[in-house]
Amino acid sequence: MSVELHIQKKLRAGDREFDLDIAFASDSERIVLYGPSGSGKSLTLKAMAGLMTPDAGYIRLDDRMLFDAQQQINVRVQERNVAYLFQDYALFPHLTVAQNIAFGLARGCFNLRKPASHPAVQKWITAFELQAIAGSHPAQISGGQRQRVALARALVSEPDILLLDEPFSALDLSLRERMRHELAELQQRLGVHMLLITHDPADVDALGDEVFEIRDGRISAQRSL
Numbered sequence: 001m002s003v004e005l006h007i008q009k010k011l012r013a014g015d016r017e018f019d020l021d022i023a024f025a026s027d028s029e030r031i032v033l034y035g036p037s038g039s040g041k042s043l044t045l046k047a048m049a050g051l052m053t054p055d056a057g058y059i060r061l062d063d064r065m066l067f068d069a070q071q072q073i074n075v076r077v078q079e080r081n082v083a084y085l086f087q088d089y090a091l092f093p094h095l096t097v098a099q100n101i102a103f104g105l106a107r108g109c110f111n112l113r114k115p116a117s118h119p120a121v122q123k124w125i126t127a128f129e130l131q132a133i134a135g136s137h138p139a140q141i142s143g144g145q146r147q148r149v150a151l152a153r154a155l156v157s158e159p160d161i162l163l164l165d166e167p168f169s170a171l172d173l174s175l176r177e178r179m180r181h182e183l184a185e186l187q188q189r190l191g192v193h194m195l196l197i198t199h200d201p202a203d204v205d206a207l208g209d210e211v212f213e214i215r216d217g218r219i220s221a222q223r224s225l
């Protein structure tokens with residue numbers, strides 16, 4: 001699968017201005033956008049997910065145009081077939097692990113009372129070894145388990161690409177290392193396409209086949225590992 005985009009967006013907050021102008025293309029399975037805080041990583045990821053609308057430009061996944069300002073194309077979030085993993089995982093506290101995963105399915109496709117009865121939910125509960133905690137709530141499980149639940153919820157809809165926003169920042173150092181390798185292994189096993197944003201060089205080493213460095217709203221360097 002290939003990703004190609006060129007997006008521009010001007011943001012203002014009081015007398016502060018930020019000028020985003022990001023262009024890159026890649027057909028790598030593991031893309032990393034790497035750069036310091038405030039460089040424009042989250043804005044780029046949000047634009048891909050459809051959570052932020054650029055002023056100009058386009059975003060293409062394979063032959064699907066998700067956004068094109070000139071052609072007035074702006075595919076709805078739910079129809080982009082991309083999954084977004086938030087930094088804090090954004091699990092629903094009042095839903096169990098199985099219900100949280102089932103929520104990733106298209107709306108109306110699952111039974112909240114019996115979430116694990118859906119084969120896709122069952123598949124991901126097993127893949128992430130979450131059987132023992134399927135009936136627990138997010139507050140009752142560990143940070144690593146929370147991340148696995150969030151990944152399962154993101155993958156249950158079989159997205160074309162998984163967008164990851166600093167996926168290890170909520171974890172302590174030793175767990176971070178473990179989950180990084182777990183994610184790298186998972187990616188290889190499933191062949192799922194990932195685009196990850198980070199300011200941590202260790203994420204780049206573990207998860208970047210193609211790395212785009214981002215500074216002040218621009219791609220400043222590109223390398224393949």
Ligand SMILES: Nc1ncnc2c1ncn2[C@@H]1O[C@H](COP(=O)(O)OP(=O)(O)OP(=O)(O)O)[C@@H](O)[C@H]1O
Pocket residue numbers: 011012013018035036037038039040041042043044199
């Ligand atoms: N809604 C907004 N209005 C004005 N400025 C914004 C808005 N959202 C983001 N910005 C600015 O755009 C810049 C890029 O933000 P972005 O969230 O993409 O950074 P980032 O690289 O993801 O940083 P971090 O690693 O800290 O999350 C920042 O300077 C930020 O203050």
